[in-house]
Amino acid sequence: MEIQIGMNVLEKNDLEAQENARIFQENQVFVLNMMSSPGSGKTTVLENTITALKDEFSIAIIEGDVYTDRDAERIRQLAVPVVQINTHGGCHLDAKMIRDVLPEFDLKAIDFLVIENVGNLVCPAEFRLGENERVAVLSVPEGDDKPIKYPVLFRESGVALINKIDLLPFFDFNMPRVTQEIKGINPDIELFPISCTTKENFTLWLDWLRKNIRNNRG
Amino acid sequence: MEIQIGMNVLEKNDLEAQENARIFQENQVFVLNMMSSPGSGKTTVLENTITALKDEFSIAIIEGDVYTDRDAERIRQLAVPVVQINTHGGCHLDAKMIRDVLPEFDLKAIDFLVIENVGNLVCPAEFRLGENERVAVLSVPEGDDKPIKYPVLFRESGVALINKIDLLPFFDFNMPRVTQEIKGINPDIELFPISCTTKENFTLWLDWLRKNIRNNRG
Numbered sequence: 001m002e003i004q005i006g007m008n009v010l011e012k013n014d015l016e017a018q019e020n021a022r023i024f025q026e027n028q029v030f031v032l033n034m035m036s037s038p039g040s041g042k043t044t045v046l047e048n049t050i051t052a053l054k055d056e057f058s059i060a061i062i063e064g065d066v067y068t069d070r071d072a073e074r075i076r077q078l079a080v081p082v083v084q085i086n087t088h089g090g091c092h093l094d095a096k097m098i099r100d101v102l103p104e105f106d107l108k109a110i111d112f113l114v115i116e117n118v119g120n121l122v123c124p125a126e127f128r129l130g131e132n133e134r135v136a137v138l139s140v141p142e143g144d145d146k147p148i149k150y151p152v153l154f155r156e157s158g159v160a161l162i163n164k165i166d167l168l169p170f171f172d173f174n175m176p177r178v179t180q181e182i183k184g185i186n187p188d189i190e191l192f193p194i195s196c197t198t199k200e201n202f203t204l205w206l207d208w209l210r211k212n213i214r215n216n217r218g
Numbered sequence: 219m220e221i222q223i224g225m226n227v228l229e230k231n232d233l234e235a236q237e238n239a240r241i242f243q244e245n246q247v248f249v250l251n252m253m254s255s256p257g258s259g260k261t262t263v264l265e266n267t268i269t270a271l272k273d274e275f276s277i278a279i280i281e282g283d284v285y286t287d288r289d290a291e292r293i294r295q296l297a298v299p300v301v302q303i304n305t306h307g308g309c310h311l312d313a314k315m316i317r318d319v320l321p322e323f324d325l326k327a328i329d330f331l332v333i334e335n336v337g338n339l340v341c342p343a344e345f346r347l348g349e350n351e352r353v354a355v356l357s358v359p360e361g362d363d364k365p366i367k368y369p370v371l372f373r374e375s376g377v378a379l380i381n382k383i384d385l386l387p388f389f390d391f392n393m394p395r396v397t398q399e400i401k402g403i404n405p406d407i408e409l410f411p412i413s414c415t416t417k418e419n420f421t422l423w424l425d426w427l428r429k430n431i432r433n434n435r436g
Contacts, residue, residue, distance in 0.1 A: 037256045
């Protein structure tokens, strides 16, 4: 019976997500859903991405948090439109929450929308938001066993960012093994090991974004 | 209606948890429920705790993971009884899952049982397991904004371990502020900043455990 309830919630969410996807497509907005554990550096990746791309594209952000608007405040400093969603205890964003805030954006004027999900490696991966692509962020201090332990997020994502690689000397993190394990879970995933501190490989991620945002505008 | 479903699940779980608590009390087992984000070092804290205390107390472990038994394999090396619970996608342990594995232990012979919950800062905090005390683990690399962003876990816990303090020189982590913010959420919480690498302050945590395990045996 619990599975039954779960299925209904997910099916209902999928329908809402399809409608979001239709709205995004109609307005030619390329939409990412960024997911990770708390503290992987999602907001810092976003800050660096916005700074690098905001002269090329019109960018907007939706910030998901359980409580607080600390991340939205950080993004607001960069002078891009940002809307905060607080789940008040909820462990993930769902498609309806996204729909409810879309009227706050001028979607026709936006090329690229990033949704930063609630920090959680488990639940957000199950809930489609209508995004073009899901991005999993894993940071070096979290440990190289996390993809095997939390495979759903990596299976459902089109891109994996391995963040904070400048910290590799200080941690027992086996990059070849984690790469192999992520590819084992999802052979088609694009994998970028990056650092927001040294900017190593950051242009690989930016170039992937440029290509996809441009393709989406047709 | 969604709130209604949520309440029923939590109320049902609370009843199961009360029954677990009765069983633990009857057998004089002191039970901890350890919760944190993935990668905070819960399993390493446990390994060090078991090694330090296993000649003084009879210890057993329940490992909660979404998939895999990697953590249970690590604990098994220390020759204490360990049972793995896989939630198969579920984002937290609940009281019924704990009850179902209790027959695998000789509870009369156990002084101290630690339940390592699924790595997740949001959901596990809502589900009582019948434990004597909840322990929140936060590690330095996760960032000092996490207690404010995920307050429920810290409000519901009797102990907070701030782990990996040997990494403080490499991170922008404001220890006085995070201490103040955790105490603001929960003035009664016991707070131990520890390192499993340097063992700094680890005896404070061990002494707290010794006192509580002994008190529980009466």
